[in-house]
Structure formats: structure tokens, C-alpha cells
Amino acid sequence: MNYRFQNLLGAPYRGGNAVITQNTNLISPVGNRVSVTDLVKSQTVTLPDQSSSNIRRIAASPDGVFLLTIDDNNRCLFINIPRRGVLHRITFKHPVSAVKFNPNGKYVAVAAGKLLQIWKSPGFKREVFGFELVRTFADCNDKILAIDWDNESKYLIVGTKDLTVRLFFVDKVKGSYKKPFSFLGHKDSVVGCFFGVDKKSNRVNKVYTIARDGFIFSWSYSGNDAKINDFRDEVLEDDEPPSPGTPEKDGEGIVKKRKDFDGKESGFGEDEDYLSGGAWELTKHCFMQAPAKLTACDYHRGLDLVVVGFSNGVFGLYQMPDFVCIHLLSISREKITTAVFNDLGNWLTFGCAELGQLLVWEWRSESYILKQQGHYFDVNTLAYSPDSQLLATGADDNKVKVWTVSSGFCFVTFTEHTNAVTALHFMANNHCLLSASLDGTVRAWDLLRYRNFRTFTTPSSRQFVSLAADQSGEVICAGTQDSFEIFVWSMKTGRLLDVLSGHEGPVHGLMFSPTNAILASSSWDKTVRLWDVFEGKGTVETFPHAHDVLTVTYRPDGKQLACSTLDGQIHFWDPIDGFLMYTIEGRRDIAGGRLMTDRRSAANSSSGKCFTSLCYSADGSYILAGGSNRFICMYDVADQVLLRRFQITHNLSLDGVLDFLNSKNMTAAGPLDLIDDDNSDTEEGIDKQTRGNMGYNLPGSMPNHGRPVVRTKCLKIAPTGRSFSAATTEGVLVYSIDESFIFDPTDLDIDVTPEAIDAALNEDQPSRALILSLRLNEDTLIKKCIFSVSLVDVPAVASSIPCRYLQRLIEALVDLLERCPHLEFVLCWCQELCQVHGNSIQQNSRNLLPALKSLQKAITIIHQDLADTCASNEYMLRYLCSVSIKK
Structure with a gap:
């Protein structure tokens, strides 16, 4: 009865954004759960943790250890992915439309309605309440839709529904916070905004902003680099470095340190801000997909590539800043709800919530890495x-x-x-x-x-x-x-x-x-x-x-x-x-x-x-x-x-x-949840699909x-x-049944101990040792006794096993078939048990049926693996023989 949740099939993707961690692990929301897919091993598992409602946004730390999930009720779970456990919970006061970890995973930027909040990531300390609000920016006039950090966590850029993109200065400049810089000109909501960096200096020199009407604005920064160079080349006037504990000076000889969010000093000056004093040059491009709306986008900073998805199922891959179209293809007739790069930039992930479709596409070879689609209806x-x-x-x-x-x-x-x-x-x-x-x-x-x-x-x-x-x-x-x-x-x-x-x-x-x-x-x-x-x-x-x-x-x-x-x-x-x-x-x-x-x-x-x-x-x-x-x-x-x-x-x-x-959700017109006041799909030019189109x-x-x-x-x-x-x-x-060991002795007595089993093995009594281990019902001891029997003595030992211990012995052999390399030895055990205890197995078929089915499954899997290996070896030998004959 020790059944536990193992996996969720039939619905690979239902909405929200997807992320890729460690370059090969695809994480996507499935209703109120999270599915993790290993794209190399072709395996998918669903985490057992459940949110209170459907998950709206997810974000993963850069190292792929921590996961942040936020549902429709604004309730957030902070999950350790390897341990599959929830570390912390928090409820936000406003609907969250975007969330992102900073490059070192120490902080999290959260778009809570009109507010931009910076929280300290709770994964580094063992605390009762790990979430700590560091800073709140309230400069936006409408809902925030997109967030991006720069490489040094000095700047944040956000796109909002009021057609504006704002550049926030995270740290203080000259003792106070600077007002955000605004990028204007879009005629529709900003779906994505991203920092572009100079590959030589690893500093921000571009900003890409993408709107829902299909326009991308490329903002190039042309500032005075002398300030940056002066700061980089600034050194102490003294010939020797100061000893530890030397107080900081405000004079020309000592560089003043910049304090980070947590008060720790970093190597940048407090007044150093390389995005001030320059000018931004604008270049406009259009994806030419009207009347379809742009619904998803992502940017790969290393390759300078932009991928965009539209409401008509078309996606495009463009090389920036020249805006060269590499691919423009259609994957469905429904809108693409998520599009994301992996770390190397060679794989593109697309999700279509209307069809329950999840695709991973290798754009260089134009081949599918993953193509999964769940059932549209129940x-x-x-x-x-x-x-x-x-x-x-x-x-x-x-x-x-x-x-x-x-x-x-x-x-x-x-x-x-x-x-x-x-x-x-x-x-x-x-x-x-x-x-x-x-x-x-x-x-x-x-x-x-x-x-x-x-x-x-x-x-x-x-x-x-x-x-x-x-x-x-x-x-x-x-x-x-x-x-x-x-x-x-x-x-x-x-x-x-x-x-x-x-x-x-x-x-x-x-x-x-x-x-x-x-x-x-x-x-x-x-x-x-x-x-x-x-x-x-x-x-x-x-x-x-x-x-x-x-x-x-x-x-x-x-x-x-x-x-x-x-x-x-x-x-x-x-x-x-x-x-x-x-x-x-x-x-x-x-x-x-x-x-x-x-x-x-x-x-x-x-x-x-x-x-x-x-x-x-x-x-x-x-x-x-x-x-x-x-x-x-x-x-x-x-x-x-x-x-x-x-x-x-x-x-x-x-x-x-x-x-x-x-x-409180009941009104005179009925339940509040049944009153439809949502027209977002109409705005996007998509009519809502209704169920029951098959006549009922x-x-x-x-x-x-x-x-x-x-x-x-x-x-x-x-x-x-x-x-x-x-x-x-x-x-x-x-x-599935939990594989963890649970002590459940079959026939326990005061003389049935691990010491007695070791004594029987030392006295060369494998039959008695095996029966004692089966009575104790400890997995490691049973396997130890099985391997202590020589191949010649297997028929004699198998015939001495009482019928009531057959089920436990067969289960141990099934586990050995799946894990150990001694295939012939274990198969000899299975053959002897079936020959000696054939009548007992038929009489107790009801009780032994689960164990026998497991044995059949294990043998079938091994047979298929060996058949594939033998087939490949046969063709390899034919090839080698034909080559040698020709030579």
C-alpha cells in the first residue's frame, strides 16, 4: 500500500513559461505541478509538490538547483529540484507577471503588478522565513510584463503595459537612487526587453525591446568611455598596498568601494555608472506578421540571437543587430505561449498551451530534440x-x-x-x-x-x-x-x-x-x-x-x-x-x-x-x-x-x-468566478475555443x-x-510503490539475526543462511546469501526453500536482474525455482502473480537490450569481414 506519486502523463504543457537549466533539463509547468525533462536521457519526471492553483510563472537559479513557482493565487513555492522538496513559501500581494534570478542567483527580481521588487534568494541560509525584501521600485504606471538583469547585476530593465521600457539603477549613485531611464516609442505593450553586451568589455552597450505589435527596437549606447577607463586604470598612489584594516580615504589616492544590497563591499565605485552621460541611438525593425500578435520572445546574449513567437503559430529566429532572418517557420495554428533558448543557444523550446504541445528544436540541423503533445480533452x-x-x-x-x-x-x-x-x-x-x-x-x-x-x-x-x-x-x-x-x-x-x-x-x-x-x-x-x-x-x-x-x-x-x-x-x-x-x-x-x-x-x-x-x-x-x-x-x-x-x-x-x-465570492448574479470580464483573447485576435464541439x-x-x-x-x-x-x-x-527499504520480517524469531546468517555462511551452510535471510527479510542480506551459493549448488539450495518464502526470493531476483551484471547466474536461479517449485507456483498463483509479472517484465527488458546489441554486433562483424575481404 506504500504507493506514492511518481509522474504525470497526458499533459506535457498547459501554459506559463518554460526554462532550461544546466543546458539539458527542461522545466515546464503542468497545471499546478512542475515537470522536469532530461533532454539527453529522454526521461521526464513530475515533482510531487503541488501549488494551490495553476502555475503562472517559473524561474530557475543559474546553477539549476532552486526553482521558484508562482501560481494564479500569487502563492510562491521555493523548491530544491534535486531534493524535490519545498524550502519556503510566500504569498505576494499583487499578481506576478515576471520573475527572474540575477546572474549569481543571490537575488530575485519580481514584477508584482506595477511594482518591481528585489528579494534576497532564500536558498543560501537556513532560516525560518528565508524571503527578505531588499528594495521596491514604484516608478511604473502599468503592469510590468518583462524583466532582465545585466551581467554585473547593476541594472534592471523592465517592459510594461504602458508602452514604456525603463532602465533601473540597482545601486545608489552619489548617495541616492537615480531615477529610471525611459525608452519610448512603442505603440503596443512591451513583451520582452533584453540587455546586449560588448563581448570585449562584457559591459552593456545595447538594449533590445520587443512589443506585441511585432516591432523590435535596437537601442545602441554611445557614451564617453573615458570614465570607465579612468576607473579601470585607477590605482593606489602608494608603491605598497595598504595593510588589512586601513581605513578608506576620500582622497584621490584611494578608490571608494561600492556597497552591495547586503552591505558587502564590491570592487566598483559608488559613483561609477557607465550608462550615464551618453546617448542612446534607436534602430527600428518589424517582423511583418500582422495581424498576428507577438506573444513570446527570448534573447541569447552570447550569440546575439532573438527568437519570437506569434499568435498564429509562426516563430522566427533573427541574428542581431543586423536583423537577419535565419528561420521563419510555423509549428501550429495556435499561439505560441513560450519561447526560450538553452544555455548554449543551439536548442529552441516552444510551448503551445492551446494544444498542450512542447517542442525542442535544434535550429542548426533543423531537427527535433523533443516533440510531445498531450491530449487536448480529458x-x-x-x-x-x-x-x-x-x-x-x-x-x-x-x-x-x-x-x-x-x-x-x-x-x-x-x-x-x-x-x-x-x-x-x-x-x-x-x-x-x-x-x-x-x-x-x-x-x-x-x-x-x-x-x-x-x-x-x-x-x-x-x-x-x-x-x-x-x-x-x-x-x-x-x-x-x-x-x-x-x-x-x-x-x-x-x-x-x-x-x-x-x-x-x-x-x-x-x-x-x-x-x-x-x-x-x-x-x-x-x-x-x-x-x-x-x-x-x-x-x-x-x-x-x-x-x-x-x-x-x-x-x-x-x-x-x-x-x-x-x-x-x-x-x-x-x-x-x-x-x-x-x-x-x-x-x-x-x-x-x-x-x-x-x-x-x-x-x-x-x-x-x-x-x-x-x-x-x-x-x-x-x-x-x-x-x-x-x-x-x-x-x-x-x-x-x-x-x-x-x-x-x-x-x-x-x-x-x-x-x-x-x-464573499457569491453575488446576486451568481458566483464571481463565473462572471466573464476577460477580453484579452479578443484583443489578441483569437476567438476562444469552446468544448463540446462533437455534439455533446x-x-x-x-x-x-x-x-x-x-x-x-x-x-x-x-x-x-x-x-x-x-x-x-x-x-x-x-x-508507484516507494523503493525505499521498510523493515517487514516474514518469520522473525530470537535466533534470526544478521550474526546467525554470517555464522551460517562461515560454516558453509548456504541453504540455512538464505532461509534465515528470507525470514529476516532484509534486502542486502538476501542478495548476499544468493551470491554466496556456487553455481553447482543452485539446484539443491533452490529445492530447500519453503514455499512461503518464494515471493520474497523472486522479488530479490527481479531486483538483481535490473541492477547487477551477473545475468547468467541470476537466470539460473530463476530457471531452477520454476522447475523445482512449479506445482507450488501454480497452486499459489494468486499470491505470486505480482512477483512473477515483475520477473517477466525484467526478463523482457533484458531480452530486448540483448537483441539490439546482438543485431548491431552482427552488422558490425559483417562490415568488418567485408572490408577485410576487399583488402
């Missing part, structure tokens, strides 16, 4: 592959995506369906995926050639909402929403074999028994029916209920059947003898929060108090249940008790998270610009039992 269904390595998702955007669970990447997307995908099923061979859709088709996908090799249809159009296949893979069944029938096809020929009639409501649950050819179906007609598909006998058994049955599932051993009803109960049936075993009352456990449109409190509301998805664990000892609320419940099947509740999100941007709403309002979306409702549409446990996934409004949440 995910409806999930399916694990038999080896637990792949996860398939189907959604309301008519797409089927297949993800690699270990890396979190989608490697193939199928788009042949023309309506929402409602059900998925992996075949036993691991290379075939079935999908059912409301478009009236069931399609079979080849995961080796990535093609739709078979399509199952009906004489008249139907809407399929459930899907099942027998263990042999010969028969495919799909339940309908409109005709209340179950259609049966042959997998080999694709012909329609039978139509099962009898239900009087939509068939939303369908599953074959794991041990025989009996098909179970659940319907809104308040019944669960069992069908003998191969014998053609029709309905074998009918289990009546008092309320609509929402879903049905078999236990992995086929000896129990679970179904959930509309009144929030879970019923457990014996499918062999046909009697009700017991019932779990789950209305109070699944009770959801209050929606904005509810006229009743959460306690008195009847909506959402039922389970729409059930899933047994791999050994059948517990069951997971989820529905139209924020909780996933885990129940013990034998004792019918609630073991644990998983809250899928704390995101207040979703509806149904809170049990009590704030009464999609679940998870509300009319009148309401917020999405938190819910769980599908639950699946991996065949190995080490993880489970939930299709939620936030995306596909993946939970």
Missing part, C-alpha cells in the same frame, strides 16, 4: 501492457496515445478515430492494442509497425463504450451505449460472429474471466450478466441490483466479481455459485467537494457519490475505486474496510476540490466559462502490482 480510458512497460490512453480528442511508463514519453499517436475513444485493451502478445470509440468502430493497432491493421464494424452505426477480449485473443466484444447490445467479432477474420441482446440500458462494463471464457457485463438497467460466448448459450447468470450498475471487474484469479452501483456501494459476487458475498458502503468515503454551481452543500449533495471505475490489485487482496470526485479509495477485500484515500489534486483552479466555498458537452467542462470538475474516469493497476494509473482531469497520474 482522458477517458487506460490500458497497461502485459509486461507493464507501456501505457495506452484514449481521450475525447479522438486520439490514442501509447506511453513508455519508465521514461514518461509518448512514442506513437493514432488519429484514425473520428469520435471520442472510450475503451482500450492490450492483447496478451503485448504487440496489439484494441480501441473502441463513439464513431462506431473497434480498431486493432500493430505496435511494431504502428498501423491500424483491422477495423471491426457493425451493420448499422453504434456507439461503443466498453471493450473486452478473451485470454486466447480469438474473440473481441464491445458494448454499446445506444442499442444496449454486445457485439462479438473474430480477431482473425474480423467478421461479426454474434450479437448478445438482453440488456435494457447502456453497457458500460465488460470483462472476460481470467480463467475461462465467461463474459461479464454491467449495464444501467441495474443488472450484471454473465455470458457464455463460445457455447452460444446466451445469458448464463443475472445478478440484479437496486440501482444502476456503473462498472464491473473480475478478480485476477476469476473467483470473484466486483461491481459498483449508483448509490455508492461496491458489491462482491461469487461468479461460480452465483451469490452475493459482501457489500462495501462507500458513499461517505467518496463524498466529493462542492461545485460552484451547486445550490446545496457538499454534505447534502447527492452528485459524485458513486464509483465509476474499479480495479483489483495484482494479488486480489485489495481494490481501487474512483469516481466523479477528488479521491481514489483503496479497500481491503477480505475485511471490507477503507485502507487509504488518495487525493488526486489540491488544485483550486478545478471545481469540486473544496468542501466549503468562500461566501464533454465531462470535465462546464458552460459559461466554468472551471473543469475534478474527477477520475479510469483506474488501472499494472500487472506487476508495483504501480497504478488514474485518468483524471489533471491528466494521467502514475503512482
Whole structure:
């Protein structure tokens, strides 16, 4: 039960800005979480920390250790990325539109409304309240949209919505702060402003300002450099340097030190300001993309390159200051919401929030480093592959995506369906995926050639909402929403074999028994029916209920059947003898929060108090249940008790998270959040996209610009039992068992000690030592005893292991297969265990199934790696032989 959040799939990007740290780590917000993608290893992980609402802005320290996230409620989290922990929290008083660390990571500039605030970064000291406000500039007349530091942290440049760019002097000059210098001339809001530096002196000599109307202004500084040279060449008149502790002089011989924010002295004079006394020369350029608006931009100081993104999906890369267009391409039809360089400047990152699209493009070779796009609408269904390595998702955007669970990447997307995908099923061979859709088709996908090799249809159009296949893979069944029938096809020929009639409501649950050819179906007609598909006998058994049955599932051993009803109960049936075993009352456990449109409190509301998805664990000892609320419940099947509740999100941007709403947000016209006074999209020339364009309002979306409702549409446990996934409004949440060691002895006695194990090994008793280590159940000792056995003695030691310790021994061998290089030795252990304890494994298949699935997964991964290596070696040997023959 030690499941913890591991990753978030199905929604790589939803808005906000993205940053790249350490040149290869891409950090992007995903709702109220943050995703970190290693672009070299092609792996993505989602940090477990959650903000109170959707994240609006993020900023990373220059060394890539600290991350600052700010959400829509102006609440800020200061996160240590390697430790994945929150160090500090703070709430800003004004909406934050821009935030940036200074070059040494010591300070953070925050644009809080009209105010420019400089905070001391809290990552360097262990303090109760690490945030310290150093300085506030209140010289702007409107919202600040962009911020940039110079290399020496002496100047800050900000762009505002009042068409003005201001240059702020961070330190005092002649004992007081100078007024900011203003750059004027833009005719629209300033989206970006950046410092350009002289490569020889590493000093600011240019300023680039970019406006939303597609104009870029290049400001070149032409000042008197004599002042800078005099300061650089100024030395002490004395021949010898002053001894430590010599007081500073105001005379001509001693340079007066400049004090930094924290009072420490630096090597610059207090009155030294190399951007005063000169003139700025303006050069204007236009990107020529009207009527599209410029929505994102970035500047690389080392290469002097500017990248810009527009509301029509076009991006451009320009060489400055000559304004030479290097690339001008289109990546989508929606607006680009973020564009950023990596540290070397060879990779460009683009994000499109409307499509959930995240791209990393190498502009020199014109190739993609990363191309990920999530589901546009909510995910409806999930399916694990038999080896637990792949996860398939189907959604309301008519797409089927297949993800690699270990890396979190989608490697193939199928788009042949023309309506929402409602059900998925992996075949036993691991290379075939079935999908059912409301478009009236069931399609079979080849995961080796990535093609739709078979399509199952009906004489008249139907809407399929459930899907099942027998263990042999010969028969495919799909339940309908409109005709209340179950259609049966042959997998080999694709012909329609039978139509099962009898239900009087939509068939939303369908599953074959794991041990025989009996098909179970659940319907809104308040019944669960069992069908003998191969014998053609029709309905074998009918289990009546008092309320609509929402879903049905078999236990992995086929000896129990679970179904959930509309009144929030879970019923457990014996499918062999046909009697009700017991019932779990789950209305109070699944009770959801209050929606904005509810006229009743959460306690008195009847909506959402039922389970729409059930899933047994791999050994059948517990069951997971989820529905139209924020909780996933885990129940013990034998004792019918609630073991644990998983809250899928704390995101207040979703509806149904809170049990009590704030009464001050209620007006005579309804909830304040439902009143639409936002016209920013109209200003940008983009019409808002509305959901429900497929003929019905999609679940998870509300009319009148309401917020999405938190819910769980599908639950699946991996065949190995080490993880489970939930299709939620936030995306596909993946939970896995924590790998940290927990002391849980199997058969502890006063004589079972590490000393006794070492004594048995010293006396050359490997069998006794291994049994003692299995009883103690300590991972390091078990592996030590396994390696102490010689290869010749493996059959004898394996036969002496009691059956009750087989599961723990198999789990240890699985871990060794994944980590140690002694492949042949571990495989010999696996072979001997299967040969000696074959009958015991069959008798205890229910308890050993998770461990055996994990073993199958590990062996499959090793087989694939060896196959690839052998194939490459074969071609290399052929090449070397052909070269030697020619010579």
C-alpha cells in the first residue's frame, strides 16, 4: 500500500513559461505541478509538490538547483529540484507577471503588478522565513510584463503595459537612487526587453525591446568611455598596498568601494555608472506578421540571437543587430505561449498551451530534440501492457496515445478515430492494442509497425463504450451505449460472429474471466450478466441490483466479481455459485467537494457519490475505486474496510476540490468566478475555443466559462502490482510503490539475526543462511546469501526453500536482474525455482502473480537490450569481414 506519486502523463504543457537549466533539463509547468525533462536521457519526471492553483510563472537559479513557482493565487513555492522538496513559501500581494534570478542567483527580481521588487534568494541560509525584501521600485504606471538583469547585476530593465521600457539603477549613485531611464516609442505593450553586451568589455552597450505589435527596437549606447577607463586604470598612489584594516580615504589616492544590497563591499565605485552621460541611438525593425500578435520572445546574449513567437503559430529566429532572418517557420495554428533558448543557444523550446504541445528544436540541423503533445480533452480510458512497460490512453480528442511508463514519453499517436475513444485493451502478445470509440468502430493497432491493421464494424452505426477480449485473443466484444447490445467479432477474420441482446440500458462494463471464457457485463438497467460466448448459450447468470450498475471487474484469479452501483456501494459476487458475498458502503468515503454551481452543500449533495471505475490489485487482496470526485479509495477485500484515500489534486483552479466555498465570492448574479470580464483573447485576435464541439458537452467542462470538475474516469493497476494509473482531469497520474527499504520480517524469531546468517555462511551452510535471510527479510542480506551459493549448488539450495518464502526470493531476483551484471547466474536461479517449485507456483498463483509479472517484465527488458546489441554486433562483424575481404 506504500504507493506514492511518481509522474504525470497526458499533459506535457498547459501554459506559463518554460526554462532550461544546466543546458539539458527542461522545466515546464503542468497545471499546478512542475515537470522536469532530461533532454539527453529522454526521461521526464513530475515533482510531487503541488501549488494551490495553476502555475503562472517559473524561474530557475543559474546553477539549476532552486526553482521558484508562482501560481494564479500569487502563492510562491521555493523548491530544491534535486531534493524535490519545498524550502519556503510566500504569498505576494499583487499578481506576478515576471520573475527572474540575477546572474549569481543571490537575488530575485519580481514584477508584482506595477511594482518591481528585489528579494534576497532564500536558498543560501537556513532560516525560518528565508524571503527578505531588499528594495521596491514604484516608478511604473502599468503592469510590468518583462524583466532582465545585466551581467554585473547593476541594472534592471523592465517592459510594461504602458508602452514604456525603463532602465533601473540597482545601486545608489552619489548617495541616492537615480531615477529610471525611459525608452519610448512603442505603440503596443512591451513583451520582452533584453540587455546586449560588448563581448570585449562584457559591459552593456545595447538594449533590445520587443512589443506585441511585432516591432523590435535596437537601442545602441554611445557614451564617453573615458570614465570607465579612468576607473579601470585607477590605482593606489602608494608603491605598497595598504595593510588589512586601513581605513578608506576620500582622497584621490584611494578608490571608494561600492556597497552591495547586503552591505558587502564590491570592487566598483559608488559613483561609477557607465550608462550615464551618453546617448542612446534607436534602430527600428518589424517582423511583418500582422495581424498576428507577438506573444513570446527570448534573447541569447552570447550569440546575439532573438527568437519570437506569434499568435498564429509562426516563430522566427533573427541574428542581431543586423536583423537577419535565419528561420521563419510555423509549428501550429495556435499561439505560441513560450519561447526560450538553452544555455548554449543551439536548442529552441516552444510551448503551445492551446494544444498542450512542447517542442525542442535544434535550429542548426533543423531537427527535433523533443516533440510531445498531450491530449487536448480529458482522458477517458487506460490500458497497461502485459509486461507493464507501456501505457495506452484514449481521450475525447479522438486520439490514442501509447506511453513508455519508465521514461514518461509518448512514442506513437493514432488519429484514425473520428469520435471520442472510450475503451482500450492490450492483447496478451503485448504487440496489439484494441480501441473502441463513439464513431462506431473497434480498431486493432500493430505496435511494431504502428498501423491500424483491422477495423471491426457493425451493420448499422453504434456507439461503443466498453471493450473486452478473451485470454486466447480469438474473440473481441464491445458494448454499446445506444442499442444496449454486445457485439462479438473474430480477431482473425474480423467478421461479426454474434450479437448478445438482453440488456435494457447502456453497457458500460465488460470483462472476460481470467480463467475461462465467461463474459461479464454491467449495464444501467441495474443488472450484471454473465455470458457464455463460445457455447452460444446466451445469458448464463443475472445478478440484479437496486440501482444502476456503473462498472464491473473480475478478480485476477476469476473467483470473484466486483461491481459498483449508483448509490455508492461496491458489491462482491461469487461468479461460480452465483451469490452475493459482501457489500462495501462507500458513499461517505467518496463524498466529493462542492461545485460552484451547486445550490446545496457538499454534505447534502447527492452528485459524485458513486464509483465509476474499479480495479483489483495484482494479488486480489485489495481494490481501487474512483469516481466523479477528488479521491481514489483503496479497500481491503477480505475485511471490507477503507485502507487509504488518495487525493488526486489540491488544485483550486478545478471545481469540486473544496468542501466549503468562500461566501464573499457569491453575488446576486451568481458566483464571481463565473462572471466573464476577460477580453484579452479578443484583443489578441483569437476567438476562444469552446468544448463540446462533437455534439455533446464533454465531462470535465462546464458552460459559461466554468472551471473543469475534478474527477477520475479510469483506474488501472499494472500487472506487476508495483504501480497504478488514474485518468483524471489533471491528466494521467502514475503512482508507484516507494523503493525505499521498510523493515517487514516474514518469520522473525530470537535466533534470526544478521550474526546467525554470517555464522551460517562461515560454516558453509548456504541453504540455512538464505532461509534465515528470507525470514529476516532484509534486502542486502538476501542478495548476499544468493551470491554466496556456487553455481553447482543452485539446484539443491533452490529445492530447500519453503514455499512461503518464494515471493520474497523472486522479488530479490527481479531486483538483481535490473541492477547487477551477473545475468547468467541470476537466470539460473530463476530457471531452477520454476522447475523445482512449479506445482507450488501454480497452486499459489494468486499470491505470486505480482512477483512473477515483475520477473517477466525484467526478463523482457533484458531480452530486448540483448537483441539490439546482438543485431548491431552482427552488422558490425559483417562490415568488418567485408572490408577485410576487399583488402
